Amino acid sequence: MNLTKNTLNNSRIYIIALIIIAAMGVKNYFDLSQDSMPPYTIRMATVITQFPGASPLRVEELVTDPLEESIREMVEVKSIESESRSGLSVITIELENEISNENLRDVWDELRQKMDDIKPLLPQGTFGPMVKDKDIGTVFGVILGVTSDGVEQNIVEEHARDIRDELLQLPDVEKVKYGGIQEERVYIEMDDQQLSRYGLTAKQLKNIIASTNILYSGGELVLGKRRILIEPTGNFETIDDVKNTLIPVSNGASLLLGDIANVYSDYVAPREKIVKVNGEQAIALYISLRDGANIVNLGDDVSQLIQKINTELPIGIELVRVASQDQIVSKQVNDFLVSLIQSIVIVLTVMLLFLGFRTGSLVAALIPMVVLFSFFFMYVLDIGLNKVSLAALIISLGLLVDNGIVMAESILTRTGSGQSVRDASIAACKLLMIPLLISSLTTSSAFLSFALAQTPMGEMASPLFYVVTIALLSSWFLVFTFVPLLALAIVKVKQKSHHQKQSRLDRGMEKLNLWYNKVLVKALKNPLLVTGVVLSLFVISLIALPFLPFKLVPDSDRNLVTVDIKLPTGTKIELTEKTVAVVEEYIKDSLLVTNAGNERGVLDFSSYIGEGPEAYDLGFMKDEPNSNYAHMLLNTTGDTDNEYIIEKLDQFCYTNLPEADIRVNRLSGAGAAGTPVEIYISGKDMEGLAKIAEQLKQQMYTVKGVKNVTDDWGPKIKKLIVQIDETKAKRVGLTNADIATALSTGLSGFSVGSFREGTKSIPIILKEPTTELEHSIEYVNSLNVYSPQTNLNVTLGQIADVILDWQFAKVNRRELNRTITVGGYLKPGYTAKDIFTDLTPWLEEQNKIWDGKYSYSFGGEDEDTNENLGAIFQWLPISFGLIIFLLVLQFNSIRKAGIIIATIPLGMIGVVIGWYIGQSFVSFFGILGVIALAGILINDSIVLLDRIDVEKEEGPDITWQDAIMRAANHKFRPVLLTTLTTSLGMIPLLISGGLLWEPLALAIIFGLFFATVLILLLVPVLYRLLFRVSFKDYEFDASTLHH
Known part of the structure; x- marks a missing residue:
């Protein structure tokens, strides 16, 4: 079926359908959910068992060990970690990535059944085991604090409960949990x-x-x-x-x-959980977002409710914001929308400038239509607005423009030869419909591995595949429906005259085109030299690649600093509170500022003593309550001021609180949680493990780039x-x-x-x-x-x-083996890879001394990298195989498919150059940029190779040499424009996307410039080699390029 012919024959139906979908796209844009990052499946649960009065060793032996043995029998379980401490066993279970979100409930129900079955075998006096799978992965993105000044605790709690009831009435609220509520008891003293x-x-x-x-x-x-x-x-x-x-x-x-007996009621003393806001006692209210809801709308509703409630509260009680992910998300989404609009404006400008009004208008009008179509289908597929989906739209701009350029130029070329707009559009569709569909599908196939990977990072990146696919297929459909309809309205048949006056830009492009053809002929006459130079550059780039720093995900750019305080296990909560008070006083005296003007510092802060807050960000995971632990949240004047605040607090805590393990850091980025540098030491003998851990800590202190070194067992x-x-x-x-x-x-x-x-x-x-x-x-x-x-x-x-x-204060185990984890944080400018590289020789020497009694492995970023990238690479053969299949289907030629496949890895040359020039690093999203670049390479290569066949079919009398030259000449401007539109369109993302998107933007911008050389020079050269087209005696004649 000729889609364009069908459209023009039923133009009224198609026009109405296009208007309806575009209008729905506008509406759906406002209805799309908004969040910082896409959601992902948490395949983790904890099993909590209390055994009051038992030592860590007895808890391990009598509770943790039999529970772990039972859990291990479940085939769905990927890993088991446990912590046995005085009177408490905490087992963390992670399931295999293949377990879908729909099957999680069945697996957790099976786990509960196994725990119920083993319960009679546990010692008398144990409470549990209790499976906790709810709220794991739930983000309580808005935290409020109910502060009081001299008001009795029971009155404050009563108002906090009333506020919670009002919050639960808001349409976007899923849950509201308390923090800092004092526990009551009825005591019988006797x-x-x-x-x-x-x-x-x-x-x-x-x-x-x-x-x-x-x-x-x-x-x-x-x-x-x-x-x-x-x-x-x-x-x-x-x-x-x-x-x-x-x-x-x-x-x-x-x-x-x-x-x-003396019978009375009272609060538990000392308090087991304490919340403070700006150093004053408070009650926290943690608010989570309903699935599919808009966190920005939730934030607006909460702001209005705060104003209303504060007018009703008695003097001395106030409701304040403590942490607000909605404000961050609003800013991030707005910034990305601005980047998207800027990219669209850049692409439109380039189109009109290089293609003139008629061709430029056809392509320019395509862009907003594709974006509206994308919003329509994103809503249908429940894909919200977030940094990933908006970045996918930005990446798609250059690709969808390429389809429009090819179609518009084909129509205008034919109308310039005297064909009617209708006939030119139908002929162009007949020629381009299948090649452009194949090129769109192969490009989207490059992203397929992200959609198939079921790790957290893979699931967060999966909208790239769906949004790019939506945008490309929408572009393909509109190119053969909307563009011909628009061409009928604005294009006039006007046969080209050789004496027609050219613009200065056209004359400049013609000179550039002529120079390109001369260079191409030289390349075709020396194919082995060109191929050798490209391969040499590729080898050099691969050699240079390992010297670039690697960071799976950069730290969050949120204007937030966290402080984790740990004292020796068993420390009374009063002492932990005093330690926190010292830090709070320093913040008040030295870092607290009243506004975010020219000053840099802390705007406000909150403290959570005895128990951390609920998960307020993807980069934070809550631990079980402990009297020796406190967590602090510092809202700062800006992301750029975070390092200054971290440095000041680090120095103060190191000097004034040496007995405490205090870690001051940014939030981990994009769902990464935990310590970036971790080394696991496993073995049976606890004394031996502790000795090795101490030796390792001393060794880590000598390594540059690591700070806050500690272990997870602590002192005896x-x-x-x-x-x-x-x-x-x-x-x-x-x-x-x-x-x-x-x-x-x-x-x-x-x-x-x-x-x-x-x-x-x-x-x-x-x-x-x-x-x-x-x-x-x-x-x-x-x-x-x-x-x-x-x-x-x-x-x-x-x-x-x-x-x-x-x-020992506790006994930790991994995969049923006693394991002590030595960890640390990174100083600015260093990566986990740097630390592991420095430590490996020492660990290998020690491993020989251990003689098999102990073993080590790397965790932290190294473990996350292996898991997340491994899952992506696992599915790459599927993507690669699908691309080969589509290419062979298009060309019915192994050699032509081989030419395109051979060019894909060579794009790394420009990528590595870009990362070095930008002083950037390799990351998960940087690798994603390389795959996006591969999709663009494939797209342009298909169209160029297909054009060679078209030239030969349309002019059977021309030589293969002229067919190659004509095809390259015909695709010179479209390929150049694709490079300009895509790379220039990425600049807003490079500027405003932060460290998360910097490697991706640099990979595409610099990779594309070199990819242009690959497509315009190497593809014809490889075609010449594989199809044995001789250029030895070929003489270049510019006149043969026009027909």
Whole structure:
């Protein structure tokens, strides 16, 4: 079918259809979701199990190990990492990349079933295992803080809950979570001796309270035709209900709990989780975006709600923004839209300047139509506006313009020979429809591996394939429908005259064209020399490539600095809070500024102590709560000021807080999270692992470019071992469980039930009366233990030895092997590859000494690079095979397909030159730029080779030499214009795209300039060699090029 002929025969239908789709494209643009980066599938979950009172080694042996063995049986699991610390096991599971988002729920359900099956085999007293797969990967892009000045905590919390309810009413809000809410408890203060006085134990008291505090349905009563629900009372509704619980005692009487114990409610002290905004106590509200919603719209709604709520809050309470991804996304998307518009303007200008009004108008009008068609289909395919999809549109501009140039020039050439616009358009379609379709499909096939790769980076880059494909196929369709319709309206048949006056630009292009033909003839006469020079340059570029720095993804350009503070494991939260306060005071005194004018510094900051914030960015992952940990967010005056702030804070913390592990950094970019430099040391012996880790840390301190070196096990901490004398314990009628309960009650408290207040469930804790006596070995020895069997009270020291010992704070494992991770951050100007290269010789020497007992491997950026690039390269053969198939389908020739394939890798010459000139680096998106360049090379090469066949068919009497020269001459201007439009169109992305897009833009800009030489010189030379067309006696005659 001739698409153009069909269009012109049914012009009214096509015009209406084009107008409708364009109008829908305008509408869909405003309806598209907006975010910084495309979403991707998180194939991770954690299994949390509590084993109160157990040491890390016992947790590892009795909990973590059997759970890991069970998890390992699942074929979908790719990796297992675990952390065993005092009383807690945290296992992180990552699934194979092949597991689709739709199948995740089934896999996690299977994991839950396996955990339920193994639960009876775990030690008595464990809580869990609990599978946590929700909220992993959810970004809480907007964080609000409810600050207070002298207002009681319960009043602040009440207002925070009301604010949360209002936030949940917003249409784009998915979830709202709290941070910094103080935990409440109902305490029953009664020591073991008091309990024994009444013949009670903690467990008996727990059973009495549980039997009184019921919350069960009483069933239903059927009366006639009605069913009446029976609801028995009995659950605690007030503190007095707890106090009035009847407790049967040993003499047969019953006493009120409030008469024999002190019952009261209070907040947990010390606080377990603390949030501060600008150094003041606050409650955080973390807001996540609903799937498919627009985060910019969410930010606008939140801003309006903040204004409304602040007018209603009492004096002393204020609602403020803490972190706002919506504002960043709005700026980034707007910047990219400006870049897109600038690119369109540049391309339009080049078109009108080089092609004149008629041809330029045909091509120029095509661009906005393709963009509107792209918006239409992006909405249909649920592809939102983000940095990747907008960059794809920018990349597509040069490619889609090429289709328009080829079609417009073909129409105008034929009308210049006297054909009608209609006949010229139909003939051009017949000639170009299949070649341009093949070239569009081969170009999009170059991006296919990104769509097939299921790693996070692959999924984030996949919109490139879809958007480029949409743009190219839309361009192909419009070239044969919209362009002919427009040509009928603006093109007049006017036969060219040889005496027609030329413009200065046309005369200049003609001279350039003539010079090119002379150079081409020389190249065709010396094909081996030309091929040898190109291959030599290619080899040199490959040799130079490894000397360029490599960074998988550059750090985020967000105006945000993070501070991670870690003190030795077991540090009390009060000490962590004091450490944070020191940093906060320095920020207030030295870095805090009131506006983002000429000053550089911190605009505002927030602190999260005991537990990090929810994931507020793709580059941050939340850890489990820990009293020794704090995370700080610093909103800065700008991305360019971040390094200044990092340097100042680094110096201050290094000098004033040497005992703390403090890491000041930018956010990781585009979903990369964690430490960039990581070395895993695995083995069985914990002491040996710790010794090797210390040696490695000392070695890393000697390496330039790395800072904040630490390991994930930390120093050893104290522990008390209670060695029970079984003989003495049995003599007084005590079991190990009785002793453990007494210890728990005397030290941390013993849970005996819960108290419901509205929707809140507040634990009821039986504990020893508060004492000023600091916990010590003597205090533990003096704890009373009551034996219900013999009615005797003994101290712990009478039946057990309490011994002070040292232990590792935690035991980490990777793939079921004990592994200690030594990591560090990078100084400016260095990459992880630099550090690994320097460390490898030392590690290899040590590996010989370890004699197989220990092993090492690289993590961090090295691990991320291998995984993400490996997944891309894994699918490249599919892309490559599809390209070859399409080329052979087009030309029905292995040799012609071989010519095009041979030119693809040679584009690296210009790419490497561009990266060196731009002082850039190799990155994931830089490699993507190389693949985009390959697509452009393929596109132009197909059209040039196809033109050689057309020249021979249209002029059977001409020689093959003239056919090659005519084809090259005919495609000289279109190829040159493709280079100009695409490379100049990339300049806005180079300027405003930041470090993320710099390698890609440089690869395309510089790669294209050299690719032009490849297409215009090397392709004809290779054709001459493979098809044995002799140019030995060929004499160049410019007149033979015009027909």
